[in-house]
Amino acid sequence: MPTLPRIDSFADELTAIRRDLHAHPEIGFEEKRTSGIVAEKLAGWGIEVHRGIGGTGVVGVLKGKGGGSKRIGLRADMDALPMEENTNLPWRSTVPGRFHGCGHDGHTTILLGAARYLAETKDFDGTVHFIFQPAEEGLGGARAMLKDGLFEKFPCDEVYGLHNAPDLEHGVVAISPGPAMAGADFFDITITGFGAHGAMPKRSRDPVVIAMNLGQALQSIVSRNVTPTEAAVLSITQIHAGSAYNVIPNEAKLAGTVRMFDAGVRKMIQDRMRKICAGIAQAFEVEVKCEIRDIFSVLDNTEEHSKVIAEVARGVVEPKDVIVRKTPKMGSEDFADMLMRVPGAYFWLGHDGSVPVHNPGFVLDDKILPVGASMFARIVETRLPLGA
Incomplete structure (x- = not known):
């Protein structure tokens, strides 16, 4: 199965959302406009919305068709970096000293795409919590949400996150079981x-x-x-x-x-x-x-949920484009703190472009938006199957 056709049908709308977020970047704990857009979109699709979790965080709650009790969390970060953009794109940052130089605008849009698809289809048995996190860039957004009772208010049996990766070829999905980030x-x-x-x-x-x-x-x-x-x-x-x-x-x-x-x-x-x-x-x-x-904290992917990522990815991208890495990254990611409370996995999604993240010339490839959204959606449908 390639990217989900239903998600492909609104890929242009996802691109428009992503470029709007890109043009109006907000740094950690200041994501008021961004979280407002997220909340508005989720509510418009009939998803229960909770705001102000960990400051500017948003959580959407969606129940599937069945009566199952299992719960899955899908997480995306929303913040930009305090740096200038140097791309001259038509949708470049309009805010001096603020730039989505790490692609969190793409992560937010990907999760919105998955949320829309799952709200329209509900082909799963259980509950999905869509976690839109503020302040990932070293300001402790994950810890703020956890301190605010994230998993007490929205319990999850497993949780998943992703990051764009310009160092990988377009459509490549990489997963590292065990300690994956420092x-x-x-x-x-x-x-x-x-x-x-x-x-x-x-x-x-x-x-x-x-x-x-x-x-x-x-x-x-x-x-x-x-x-x-x-x-x-x-x-x-x-x-x-x-x-x-x-x-x-x-x-x-x-x-x-x-x-x-x-x-x-x-x-x-x-x-x-x-x-x-x-x-x-x-x-x-x-x-x-x-x-x-x-x-x-050290980001630790469980073996079980790393296998889930690899299995799902082989149905969304070419099987040859699924990479299981044995060497961890020295970079860090505060999704690690969520994984310390709930088992799960974090993966990377490759896209076109040779400029690394955190560089003023970084450009996110919008073609990965339906790929990432399909990955999140298929994780839910795979782990919460109807009629199981």
Whole structure:
């Protein structure tokens, strides 16, 4: 079975929705317009709508034809990134500093497409919860929905999510059983030294030089403290210091991210970072503050539900285009927190385009909208069959 013909029949409408969302991006916990459109569409299709879950989150509830008690959750993220777009498309962002550079506008539209199809057909026995999540991009949207009682209010026996993938060929579906995406910490380190004239460094406790030493020392953690067979990354992604050519500043800041798959490795890296910062502070007689925040859990796909994805995908795309990956990704995804509460799986859907996500030139291929919607719809029909 290819993409569902009924979904193909309204593919142009899905494209119009996606491009409208793209032109009006909203970052995490600010998705008021987006969530309003989602709620309006769901209600128009006769789906029970609940708003304000985890801030701007929306959940739609739909019962099938049978009287079954099993419940499935389908999740899409809605937020954009705080960055500029550089595509010059007719539907490019109209909001300065806001861009759907990760394709969440596509994810939202895909789930809307599945919701419309399932509302029109209801060829399943049980209940579907359509979960439209805010603030996936490092702001804790999944945790906010969970704290607000997501799965207590809308219980699910299993839950599924997806992400577009420009690194895969169009129509390729990839699934990774087991740990599939890394857990992530974000860190901010502030070095408070003593400024002076750039020509008189002896009168300073130079935070710039100290920052360079600290950066080098932090890079030794993965290379010398993490067991070589364990995967981990520590990346310093920001350095901020100074405002003039001839002034040694009082302060320097480092920020970045740590990725890992093991809780023990996570704690060890955190401990080593704090100890190195304390040692640098003592050695250079300055103050060094180190703040480390747990942002993403490890995303773990169950074997059973990974097989569901592969089975369904072979009926929606060419069987040769279904990939079971053994190597996890070092990227992170807060759907992981939902999977820690409810078993399920998260998969990737390839599309045309060579520019990666989070790049100002990223372009989502609208041809994947009916493919993703068909995947979600067929998961429901497969897991909640009528007459079973």
